[in-house]
Amino acid sequence: MTQVPLFRRIADALRDAVLSGELAPGEPIPSEHELAARFGTTRVTVRKAIALLKADGLLTTAQGKPTTVRPRPAVQMLTTGANWRRRRYSGAANYNAEVAAQGHVARQELRSVEHVPMPADIAARFDVPEGTPAIVRRLRFLVDDEPMQLVNAFYLAARFSGTPIEEHRRIRGGASALIEDPKGPIRQRLVQFVEELEIRMPWPDERDLLAIPDGVPLARVLRIGHGASGEILEVLDSRMPGDRHTFQYVIDIP
Numbered sequence: 001m002t003q004v005p006l007f008r009r010i011a012d013a014l015r016d017a018v019l020s021g022e023l024a025p026g027e028p029i030p031s032e033h034e035l036a037a038r039f040g041t042t043r044v045t046v047r048k049a050i051a052l053l054k055a056d057g058l059l060t061t062a063q064g065k066p067t068t069v070r071p072r073p074a075v076q077m078l079t080t081g082a083n084w085r086r087r088r089y090s091g092a093a094n095y096n097a098e099v100a101a102q103g104h105v106a107r108q109e110l111r112s113v114e115h116v117p118m119p120a121d122i123a124a125r126f127d128v129p130e131g132t133p134a135i136v137r138r139l140r141f142l143v144d145d146e147p148m149q150l151v152n153a154f155y156l157a158a159r160f161s162g163t164p165i166e167e168h169r170r171i172r173g174g175a176s177a178l179i180e181d182p183k184g185p186i187r188q189r190l191v192q193f194v195e196e197l198e199i200r201m202p203w204p205d206e207r208d209l210l211a212i213p214d215g216v217p218l219a220r221v222l223r224i225g226h227g228a229s230g231e232i233l234e235v236l237d238s239r240m241p242g243d244r245h246t247f248q249y250v251i252d253i254p
Contacts, residue, residue, distance in 0.1 A: 009049035010035060010039055011052040014029060014050075014053055015058060020055075020091060028068045031066070032046045032047065054214065057212075060213065071146075093173060105143070107141075109139060109142070110137065111138040113138070115135055116135075116136050126154075126235060129219050131186060134155065137151075137165065146211070146246055148240065149210075151237070153175060153235075154234065154235045155175075178235055179234070188227035189228045190225050190227060198221075198222075199220075200218060216243045221238045221240065223238065
């Protein structure tokens, strides 16, 4: 039987301490000297174990400061129609209301609003040709001032030009409130969301904008919003660090 290298055994022991809560988020781990003494090894071996856990996104270091357990303000996204409708009636944007219900503070940065040719994967969800004129609203969502999501919200230009969707400003209650407003320009009730989930490693710009540490995967969620008429009204392309979200899907079986 192959013996597990010592640095991996040290990493396993520290990982267990982090995941069990013995080492709390934000708490410094024992020093390299203490760990070397505990395991009867050298600081070089300890550093290899710490490097593994940094790559896993469990530990973080800063210049001149001790290695600490990485804070992980997890947000649970509960996806049910009833839950979404209840949040909508609160008058707040759905994400903000969901986060507030969990005791956190959410805010959104509107990074840009652009007219673009629709990329192929988004056009396929709208069932229109690639390059169809679109409006995209690019946002970054933060929770307790930590970046949590990048969202590119796509809309058909032919349907939404001349509406607040193409204006570079926040929309009270979110785009869904505008879509459903009985006195607004669209006046459609959203009746179904279809979500597609992809897990992959982040691209460099995603890693920078979301402060994703090495070794942490990214969840990409495409949400297709269907109106009562059968029209697809929006496609949300969301990118989320895998260490900061829990997804729960409730599927009603007729």
